[in-house]
Amino acid sequence: MHVAAGALVDRAGRVLIAQRPARAHQGGLWEFPGGKLEAGESVQAALARELHEELGIVVRRARPLIAVEHAYADKTVRLDVWRIEDWSGVPHGREGQPLAWCDPQALDPVAFPAADVPVLAALRLPPLYLVTGEPAQEPEVFLARLDAALARGV
Numbered sequence: 001m002h003v004a005a006g007a008l009v010d011r012a013g014r015v016l017i018a019q020r021p022a023r024a025h026q027g028g029l030w031e032f033p034g035g036k037l038e039a040g041e042s043v044q045a046a047l048a049r050e051l052h053e054e055l056g057i058v059v060r061r062a063r064p065l066i067a068v069e070h071a072y073a074d075k076t077v078r079l080d081v082w083r084i085e086d087w088s089g090v091p092h093g094r095e096g097q098p099l100a101w102c103d104p105q106a107l108d109p110v111a112f113p114a115a116d117v118p119v120l121a122a123l124r125l126p127p128l129y130l131v132t133g134e135p136a137q138e139p140e141v142f143l144a145r146l147d148a149a150l151a152r153g154v
Contacts, residue, residue, distance in 0.1 A: 001077045004047040005034030007065055007123055008057075008084040008091060014101040015123055016091055018054070025075070026113040030100075032081060043080045051084070056094050061086035066122040070115035081119050083127070130154045 008016040017030045035050040037043065048059050065083040069076065093099050104123040112120065130149050135142035 001075055002037045002043075003034055003077055003079050004037060004043045004050060005032040005079055005081045005119075006047055006051050006059070006062065006084045007032050007081055007119065008051075008055075008087065009123075010101060013103065015104050015107075016055075017100050017102055017107070018093065019098040019100075020113075021095075021097065025072075029113050030107075030111050031113060031116060032119060034079075034081075043082075047080075047082055051087075054094055054097070055089075055091040055099075057087040057089040057091050059084055059087050066119055068115055068118045070113075072114070077115050079115055079119065081122070083123075128154060 010016075016033065018033045020027050020029050020031055022028050033051060033054045034047060035054070037046040041049075044062070047062065051057055051059055062082040062084045065081045066079075068079040068081070070079070091099060104120065107120050107123075109117045109120055130146075132142070132146060132149075
């Protein structure tokens with residue numbers, strides 16, 4: 001089963017999670033909103049459709065966060081999880097599901113399906129890493145470039 005999911009991250013760095021219905025696979029656990037891709041549908045299109053259906057939002061800016069394949073005893077899932085950094089509308093549980101904004105560092109992996117555990121780890125990493133390369137022959141040039149990158153917020 002191929003699933004597109006969104007990790008909505010607000011300006012405070014909190015992430016939105018939703019509780020799975022008790023009757024669903026892995027019912028009662030928390031997850032990142034999203035759902036199955038329809039036949040011929042791209043991941044981005046499924047993500048936009050699912051987040052509108054479940055949360056009533058329109059995605060304006062998203063980037064890939066992590067792809068996870070996990071085999072449960074009864075099914076195998078592929079999660080394509082995107083970091084949603086800009087959207088219009090106020091997220092609300094359009095299907096009656098409870099929602100919560102949480103600090104990624106405080107999320108307990110036991111409260112999530114096993115396939116979501118790598119997503120938690122990805123959300124705890126800094127959103128951006130600077131790859132500097134080798135300092136080469138001129139350390140002062142390297143340090144000047146590093147200082148400039150740090151000044152830009154990297």
